[in-house]
Amino acid sequence: MKIYSFRLGKGDEDIQQLLESLGRNERSPYIKNALRFYRDFGEKISRMAIILEKIEASGLSLPTPQKGVEPEAAGDDTAEKILIESLEDILSF
Numbered sequence: 001m002k003i004y005s006f007r008l009g010k011g012d013e014d015i016q017q018l019l020e021s022l023g024r025n026e027r028s029p030y031i032k033n034a035l036r037f038y039r040d041f042g043e044k045i046s047r048m049a050i051i052l053e054k055i056e057a058s059g060l061s062l063p064t065p066q067k068g069v070e071p072e073a074a075g076d077d078t079a080e081k082i083l084i085e086s087l088e089d090i091l092s093f
Contacts, residue, residue, distance in 0.1 A: 008016050019027055 019030075022030055
C-alpha cells in the first residue's frame with residue numbers, strides 16, 4: 001500500500017497539539033477518518049453555511065426554543081418517577 005505523509009509548518013500548532021495528544025497508533029486512523037468526513041460532508045457543510053448566511057442577511061430570525069422542559073425530557077422525568085415509585089413499593093414489602 002502507498003504511504004502518504006505531510007509536514008507541519010507555521011500556523012499548524014493546533015494540528016500539532018491535536019496529533020500529539022493521540023497515541024502513536026491512533027494518529028493514522030484519526031487522519032483517515034477526518035479525511036473521509038471531509039470528503040463526505042465538507043460540501044454539505046459549505047452549502048449549509050451559505051444558506052445560513054442568506055437567512056441571516058435576509059433579516060429572518062430563526063425561532064428560539066422555549067425555555068423549560070422539553071416534551072422528551074418531561075417523559076423521561078415521568079418514567080423515572082414511576083420507576084422510583086415502583087421500586088419503593090417493592091422495597092416496602
